[in-house]
Amino acid sequence: MTIVQKYAGSPFLYDADTGDIIGVKDPDGSELLFMRIPHVASFYDTTHQTATANTATAVGCNTADISRGISVVSGNRFTVSRKGTYNFQFSAQLLNTDSAEHNISIWLRKNGNDVANSTTDITVPARHGSVDGAEVAAWNFFIDLLAGEYVQLMWSTPSTAVSLDYTAARTAPVRPAVPSVIVTMNEVDGSYP
Numbered sequence: 001m002t003i004v005q006k007y008a009g010s011p012f013l014y015d016a017d018t019g020d021i022i023g024v025k026d027p028d029g030s031e032l033l034f035m036r037i038p039h040v041a042s043f044y045d046t047t048h049q050t051a052t053a054n055t056a057t058a059v060g061c062n063t064a065d066i067s068r069g070i071s072v073v074s075g076n077r078f079t080v081s082r083k084g085t086y087n088f089q090f091s092a093q094l095l096n097t098d099s100a101e102h103n104i105s106i107w108l109r110k111n112g113n114d115v116a117n118s119t120t121d122i123t124v125p126a127r128h129g130s131v132d133g134a135e136v137a138a139w140n141f142f143i144d145l146l147a148g149e150y151v152q153l154m155w156s157t158p159s160t161a162v163s164l165d166y167t168a169a170r171t172a173p174v175r176p177a178v179p180s181v182i183v184t185m186n187e188v189d190g191s192y193p
Contacts, residue, residue, distance in 0.1 A: 003033075018082050018147070018190075038187040039069025039080065044179035049164035051157050058109075059092065059153040059164065059181050070185050077150040078185055085189040089140035090153055091182045096124040096133035098161035108141050109152040115143070124162050134165070142188070153183065 002016035005025060013023040013031060023033035043061035051057035058076035070086075073079045080086060088108070096102055107119035118141060125133035143151060155164070164180040 003031075020082070036190050038190075039082065039084070040066060040186045041068065041070035041078070041184065042066040043072055043078075043183045045164075045181045046166055046177070047180060048166050049180050050160065051155065051163075053160050054156060054158055056154050056156050059090075059155055059183075061181060061183050063179075069187070073150060076152050078152070078183060079148065079150040080145045080185075080187075081147055082187075083144075083146045083190070084187045085142060085144050086151075087140055087142055087186050087188050088151055088153075089138075089184045091136055091138035092153075092155070093165045093167070093178055093180055094122070094124045094135045094137060094162060095165035096135075096159075096162050097127055098133075098159055099126050100159075101126045101133065102157060102159045102162050104137075104155060104157045104162055106137055106153065106155045108143070109154050110143060110145070111149055112152075114154070115141070115151075153181075 003022065004014050004016045006014050011024045012021050013025055015022050022036065023031055025031050042065040044063050044065060045061045046063060049060060060076045061072050069081045071079050101123050103121050103123050105119050105121050108115040122135060122137050124135045127133050166180040167178040169177045
């Protein structure tokens, strides 16, 4: 980070790369730098998400719980407003209506390009009796992003019997709805690159 005093006579110090105010300069020449408030977000989806078999499909989120400096663009592009290193975390409620178990793949894309070595395969249990097979996929990635860049969570399934399942609030006992996907992002370091 390069610290600059953009305006003569102004006490404010700026990050030359982002334009953020990062501190003040005292008349005696001493500097006080502020802690940068991290950008954070929490999103979830209230729809049942399906995919065409053996097709890369972007995971969507239709509801923002918290959104400070991070937004969802085009329904599935988690976009940052300033450069930094971000922790991208998710959980996905997987459902299988088939009598056979199926392996699915989940991975990360950055600006439309697959991120190398980011795929994980997970087995979704088969339907048993009258109960659909269910599994939760949840992990996180650290990724460097510039302002305006985005990440997407991708998935593929060999069977249309597997989906990302939304379940409405239930009773006996009363409990909240189950989003098909929950995504959280938080800025962990503002010094990239």
